[in-house]
Amino acid sequence: MKNRKAIYLIILAVIVLVVGLALYNHYKQDKVQPISYNEFISAVENGRVDSLVLDDSDILRGKYKDGSSFVTDNPRKDGFKEDLLVHDIRVSETSSQMQFDKLTGLLLTLALFAFVAISLKKKEKQAQGQLAKTALVSPEERVKTSFDSIAGNEEAKASMQEMVDFIKNPEKYTRYGARLPRGVILYGSPGTGKTLMAKAVAGEAGVPFFAVSGADFVQVYVGVGAGRIRDLFKKAREYGKCVIFIDEIDALGKKRDQGPNGSSNDERDQTLNALLAEMSGFNESEGIVVIAATNRLDTLDEALLRPGRFDRHIEIGLPDINSRRKILELHSRNKPLDESVDLDNLAYQTVYFSGAKLESLLNEAAIYAAKRDQGSIDKRDIDKAFYTIIAGAEKKDRSAIAERDRRVTAYHEAGHALVTSLIAPENKVTKVTIIPSTKGAGGFSMNIPPDRMYHRKIDMENAIKIALAGRAAEELVFGPDRVTTGASNDIERATGILVDMVRRFGMSEKSGLLNYDVLYQNGFNQPQSCTSEDLKKTMDDLYRKVTGLIEDNIHLLKAIAENLLLRETLEEKDLKLIMEAS
Secondary structure (H helix, E strand, O other), X not given: OHHHHHHHHHHHHHHHHHHHHHHHHHHHHHOOEEOXXXXXXXXXXXXXXXXXXXXXOOEEEEEEOOOOEEEEEOOOOOOHHHHHHHOOOEEEOOOHHHHHXXXXXXXXXXXXXXXXXXXXXXXXXXXXXXXXXXXXXXXEOOOOOOHHHOOOOHHHHHHHHHXXXXXXXXXXXXXXXXXXXXXXXXXXXXXXXXXXXXXXXXHHHOOOEEEEEHHHXXXXXXXXXXXXXXXXXXXXXXXXOEEEEEEOOHHHHEOOOOOOOOOOOHHHHHHHHHHHHHHHOOOOOOOEEEEEEEOOHHHEOHHHHOOOOEEEEEEOOOOOHHHHHHHXXXXXXXXXXXXXXXXXXXXXXXXXXXXXHXXXXXXXXXXXXXXXXXXXXXXXHHHHHHHHHHXXXXXXXXXXXXXXXXXXXXXXXXXXXXXXXXXXXXXXXXEEEOOOEOOOOOOEEEEEOOOOOOOOHHHHHHHHHHHHHXXXXXXXXXXXXXXXXXXXXXXXXXXXXXHHHHHOOOOOOOOOOOOHHHHHHXXXXXXXXXXXXXXXXXXXXXHHHHHXXXXXXXXXXXXXXXXXXXXXXXXXXXXXXXXXXX
C-alpha cells in the first residue's frame, strides 16, 4: 500500500511539472514582439539584432541588443545563415521549444512507465493471491491400501505401525507423557515403495490422505509456496486426524548453505520456514502425521531433520531375496502364471530390482503373453520381459549386422562371463547373449552378485575387473588398434566404482580415510591423492591384471565366444558345461 501511494505521488508531481512548464512557456511567448520580415531585415542592416535561433519551423526567434525578444517569418533560403553571420549576429540552431518538447516527452514517458509499473504490480499481487488460494489437493478419504499390500520392508512396516496407533489413539501416548514423532522421512532408492508405505499408514488408520509433491510449493513469486503450505495445514486441521504426505521433499528442503560461500533462494527459504513453523505448531493430541519421502537424505536441511520436526528417519531399501519373492507373489496374484515359471529362481535372478521394477517385469511378461494369447504367462514371456527391462526390446532385423561385429560382441561378452566365473565364483552368470537390443546394446552378460549388506574392497576391485574384461578380450583377440566403442558403459561403470572407493569409502592407502566430497563442500582444494593421474594408474593396474587372467585362459574365452556365435544365448548351465569341457 505504501509503494502504491508513493507511485501515485510521483505521477501527480510529473503531471504538475508538465503543466507548469507548459504555462511558463506560453507566458514567455506572450511577451515576445512579432515583427514583419521587412522590419527584421531593416533591424539587421541597422545592427540592432543581437542573436537569432534557426530551426525548421516557420518562425524565427531572436533578440535585440537591448534585450527584448521578437519573432518573424522564416524565409528558409539558402545562404541565410551566412548573411546573418556577416552582420555579426550570433546564430543558434537549437530551439528552446525543442528542448521543452523533449523534456515534456521525457516526463510523459516516465509517467507512462510509472503507470505500467503500477498495473504490473497489481497483476502480480493478484496472481500471487490466486496461486496461494489454489487448492493443492483434495484428500483421499477412503484409502484402501494397507500393510498387506506391501511385501518386504518388515522393519519399516513395524515402525510405521506405531504411527498408525498414534493416529488412532493419540490420547494413550499423551497420558504417558510420550510424544511420538511429528514427522517421518522415508528415504531410499527410487521405486522401493515409499509412497505406498505412506498411503498404507492412512489406510490402516482409516484417515484422509493428503498427497502433494515438494515441487508443488516451488513457485516464481516469493511467498506463494509459504502460503500454500499454510493453506495445506489449515485444510488438514479441518479434517482432524489425517496423514500429510510430501513426496520429493528435497525440492523445497535442500540445505540452505551450499558450499563455503553459501547460497540462498528467498522463495524456497520462505516455504521451508513455513513448513517448519507449521510442524512446530502441532498439538500432540491432534493426530496429524506428516510423512515425507526423498531419494537423498543427505541433501536435506538440518532444521528439517532435528527432533520435533522430521525426527524419525526410516529407510525403505531394495528388497532382499525373500522380499523379492513376496513382491513377485503379490503382483502375480491376478496373473495366470504357467507351471514353468519359477518365482524362487526369478527372485534369485532379480538382485537389486526395486519393487516397482519387479512389478514392471511381471507387467511386461503379461503384455507379451497377451500378444501370444495362449492362456497363460510362461517362462518365455518372463525371459523376454527380463531382457527388455535389462537391455531393451530385442532387435528383430539383424540383417544389417556385419559378421565381424557379431564376433566382436561374442568375444566381448565372453570376456565378461569368463572373468566373472574365474574371480567371483559366488556371482552367478545366469545368461550371456549377443542378441542386439533397440537401446543399442550388442548383447549382455547377466552377472548376479549375492545379497550383501556391505561391499568389500576386493568385491569392488573385482567388479572393476569384470567391467574391463570385455575391452581386454577385444584387445587380446583383435589387437589394440581394433578395439571398439562397445566398452563405453563398462568404462563408465568401472570409473564410478573407482572414484567411490577413493572419494567416499577411504579404500585408497594414498588418499586415506577421508571423504573428499565433504572436504570440497568446505572449501578445501583438490588433494594430490585424488588427481586423475592416480586414478588412471590404479585403473591401469587392474586392467593389466584382468588382461593377464584372460590371456592365461584364452582357450576358455574362445570356447565361450564360438558357442555364442553358434547359439546366440547361453544359460548358466551351458556356460558351466563349456568351461568344464574345455
